[in-house]
Amino acid sequence: MPSRTFLASRSWRSRILRALSALLLLTAAFGMGAGALANETRHLCEPAGGRPDQPSGGAAVLHRLDRAPQRLNDGWAVSTLKAQGVDPRPLEAMLKAVESGRFTKLDSILIARHGTLVLEAYFNGFDHETKHDTRSSFKSITSALAGIALDKGVVANIDAPIAGYFPDYWPGIEESAEKKRRITLAHLLTMTPGFHAEESWGIGPFRENDMWESDDWLRYTLDLPMAGEPGSYFSYSSSTTFLIGQVVARAAAEPLPAFAKRELFDPLGMTDYCWTLTAKGRAVAQGSFFMRPRDMAKFGQLFLDGGVWRGRRILSEAWVRTATRRHVEAGHPRRQSPGPSPSGYGYHWWTTAPRPGEDPRTAHSFASGNGGQKIFVFPKLDLVVVFNGSHYNRRLGHQQPRQILTDFILPAVLD
Numbered sequence: 001m002p003s004r005t006f007l008a009s010r011s012w013r014s015r016i017l018r019a020l021s022a023l024l025l026l027t028a029a030f031g032m033g034a035g036a037l038a039n040e041t042r043h044l045c046e047p048a049g050g051r052p053d054q055p056s057g058g059a060a061v062l063h064r065l066d067r068a069p070q071r072l073n074d075g076w077a078v079s080t081l082k083a084q085g086v087d088p089r090p091l092e093a094m095l096k097a098v099e100s101g102r103f104t105k106l107d108s109i110l111i112a113r114h115g116t117l118v119l120e121a122y123f124n125g126f127d128h129e130t131k132h133d134t135r136s137s138f139k140s141i142t143s144a145l146a147g148i149a150l151d152k153g154v155v156a157n158i159d160a161p162i163a164g165y166f167p168d169y170w171p172g173i174e175e176s177a178e179k180k181r182r183i184t185l186a187h188l189l190t191m192t193p194g195f196h197a198e199e200s201w202g203i204g205p206f207r208e209n210d211m212w213e214s215d216d217w218l219r220y221t222l223d224l225p226m227a228g229e230p231g232s233y234f235s236y237s238s239s240t241t242f243l244i245g246q247v248v249a250r251a252a253a254e255p256l257p258a259f260a261k262r263e264l265f266d267p268l269g270m271t272d273y274c275w276t277l278t279a280k281g282r283a284v285a286q287g288s289f290f291m292r293p294r295d296m297a298k299f300g301q302l303f304l305d306g307g308v309w310r311g312r313r314i315l316s317e318a319w320v321r322t323a324t325r326r327h328v329e330a331g332h333p334r335r336q337s338p339g340p341s342p343s344g345y346g347y348h349w350w351t352t353a354p355r356p357g358e359d360p361r362t363a364h365s366f367a368s369g370n371g372g373q374k375i376f377v378f379p380k381l382d383l384v385v386v387f388n389g390s391h392y393n394r395r396l397g398h399q400q401p402r403q404i405l406t407d408f409i410l411p412a413v414l415d
Contacts, residue, residue, distance in 0.1 A: 043290075044257055044283070045274040046265070052133065052274050052290040055107075055125025060099070062121050065092055069120035070128065074294060075269040075310050079116035086113055087412045094408035095121060103400050106372070107132060107388040108293040111409065112301055114382050117294070124390065131273060131290035132388040135369030138289040139241045141264070141299060143189055143348030145248050145256070147319035148263045155251045158185040162243070165250040169222050176226035187230045188244045189347040190327045191237065196227035200236040208238045217278045218246055234328040234345060238286040241348065245285025256283040267314045268302065270295045287369060293386050300375040300384035303365075323347035324365040324377070359414060372397035376405065381413055 045051060063069050065088040068078040081088045091111075098106055098121075107126045111119040120128065134141075149155040163170050163181050179194060187193045197207040207224065214220040221239040249256040257275050260283075265273065273295070276288035298309060303324060307315030326344030330351075344351045349365040361380040368374055372389025385405065391397030 042277045042281075043274045044277055046261065046270075046272065050272060050274060053126075053130045055130060058125030060121065060123050061127045062095065063119075065119070069117050072128065072294075074271075075298065076112075076294060077116045079113075079118050081113075081118050081412075084113035084116060084118050085413070086111070086118055087415055090408045090412040090415075091119060094404060097408075098123065103404065105390040105397075106400065107390055108386065109404070110293050110297045110384075110386040112297050112384040113413070115301065115305070117297065120294075122293075126293075126388070128292065128294055129272075131292055132296075132373070133287075133371070134289050134291055134296065135287045135371055135373050135392075136238070136241075137296070137367040137369035137373040137375055138285075138287050139238075139348045139369075140367035140375065141260075141289070142241050142245050142248075142285040143323055144299070144302075144315060144319075145260055145264060146185065146189060146244055147315050147323060147347070149248045149251055149259075151316045151319060152263070155185065155248070158189065160184060162188070162247055165247050166218070166222060169218060172219070172223075179226045179229060180222075183230045185244070185247055188240050188247070189323075190231075191234050191240055191345060191348075192231050192328060193237075193240055193243075194226050194228045194230045194232060195235065195237055195240065196225040197237040197239055198235045199238060211239055211242070215279045217242055217280070217282060234330055236330075241286035242284065244348075245283060249282075256285060264314060267312055268295065268298045268309055270298070293388055296373075296375050296388075297384055297386045300367075300377050300386060304377050304379060304382065304384055324349045324351065326351045326353075361414065362410060368398065370397065372401055374401045376401075383413060385409055 043052060065081060068080050069076075071078050081091065094109075097103055105124070107122065107124050109119065109121045110117065122128070122130070126132065146155065146158070150158060161181055162183055162185055183193045195207075196205065198204055199206055199208060211217055211220050217239075221243050224239060227235070245256045248259060252259045264270075270291065272292060274290040276284040278284060302309045302314060303320050306317040307313055307320045324346050326346060328345050330343050330345040343353075346365065348367075350368055351365045352363065354360050354362050362378065363380060364376055364378045366374055366376045371392040372387055374385070374387040376383075376385040376387075378384075387401040387404070389397050389400065391400070
C-alpha cells in the first residue's frame with residue numbers, strides 16, 4: 001500500500017491583497033469562500049482550549065483495502081470494501097495515482113457505503129484526529145441549522161420576510177429599503193436575495209474581503225446594495241450565508257454555536273471542532289469552520305438517510321428532500337431559466353443530474369468549499385464520499401475530486 005511521504009505547504013488564513021480579488025472571483029464559482037482576511041482571527045472550539053489544526057506535511061495514513069477502517073467510538077460502523085459491494089481494484093489504482101503525484105494536495109478521501117465507513121485515507125500530515133478547514137462546504141451545514149430551526153418551530157416560516165429578525169439594525173438601512181423588506185429566508189437559502197454581490201462568475205462585486213475587514217458583519221451585510229428583486233436570480237455570496245446564521249441565532253435567542261451544538265453536533269457525536277468568530281464575536285456561518293473528515297462524512301450520511309443518524313432523527317425528511325433538490329439554475333446571473341438543468345442549487349446544496357446517456361444512479365448533491373472540501377451524497381448508490389484538500393484559490397481543488405470520482409470511485413461502485 002502507498003506509504004510515501006506527501007509534502008505540501010498548507011495555505012493558511014492571511015491578509016489577501018485586493019489585487020488578488022480577480023483570482024478569487026474565478027475560484028469562488030464552486031462554493032469557495034475566501035477565508036479570514038483581516039482582524040485578528042478568534043476561534044471558539046469544542047472542547048474548550050482546542051485550536052484549528054495546521055499539519056505541515058507527513059506520511060500517508062491508510063488501511064489495507066482488504067480490511068475495514070479503524071473502529072472508533074464515534075458512531076461510525078466500519079466494514080470492508082468488498083462486503084459493501086465496492087471493487088477494491090479501482091481504489092488501489094486511485095491511491096497509486098495519489099502516491100505518484102498525479103493528484104496533489106489531497107488531504108483526505110473517505111467513502112461510506114450502505115451506512116458503513118469502508119475507506120479512509122489521509123495525506124500531508126492529516127489523520128482521523130485532525131480537524132480540517134471546511135471552507136464553504138460548511139454552508140450546507142448552516143442550511144441544515146435553518147432546517148432544524150424550522151422543524152422545531154424556532155423559525156415559523158421560511159417565506160416570511162427576515163426584516164423582523166433585525167429590528168435594531170433594519171431602521172438604519174436606507175438604500176433599496178423596499179426590496180430588502182421582501183427578502184425571505186427562502187431567498188437566502190437559494191442564494192437569490194438580490195444583493196449586489198457575486199462570488200461565482202467574476203462579475204462581482206466580490207464582497208467577502210470587505211466583510212472580513214468590517215467590524216460589524218451584520219451591519220455590513222444588511223447594508224449591501226440591491227441589484228435586483230429578491231428571488232429573481234441566483235448570485236452566490238458568503239454574506240448571504242452569514243445572514244442565515246444570524247437569522248437562526250436571533251430566532252433561537254442564543255448564539256449560533258450553542259444552537260448548533262445542542263441540535264446538530266451533539267446528536268451527531270461531534271466532539272472536536274472550531275468555529276471562527278467575527279470581530280463582534282458572532283459565529284462565521286459561511287465557512288472557516290474546522291472539523292474532522294469523519295464528521296463531515298456523518299453529515300453526508302445524515303442527508304443520505306433522510307435526516308436520521310444512527311436511529312435518531314435530527315432533521316425532517318421533508319427538509320432533506322427540499323434542501324437537496326434543484327430550486328434554481330446555478331448558472332450565470334441573470335441568465336437563469338425555469339426549466340430542468342443538469343446543475344442547480346437547492347438550499348445551500350449543489351445538485352447534479354445525469355446527462356443523457358449517463359447512468360441515472362449517479363444523480364447526486366454535494367457541499368463544496370475552497371481548496372477541495374467536498375461532501376458528495378449519491379442516494380441511488382447509497383454512497384457518501386468526502387474529500388479534503390489544500391489547493392486553495394485554484395480550480396484544481398475542485399477538479400481533482402471530480403476526476404477521482406469519475407475515474408476511480410464510481411467505477412468501483414457501478415461495476
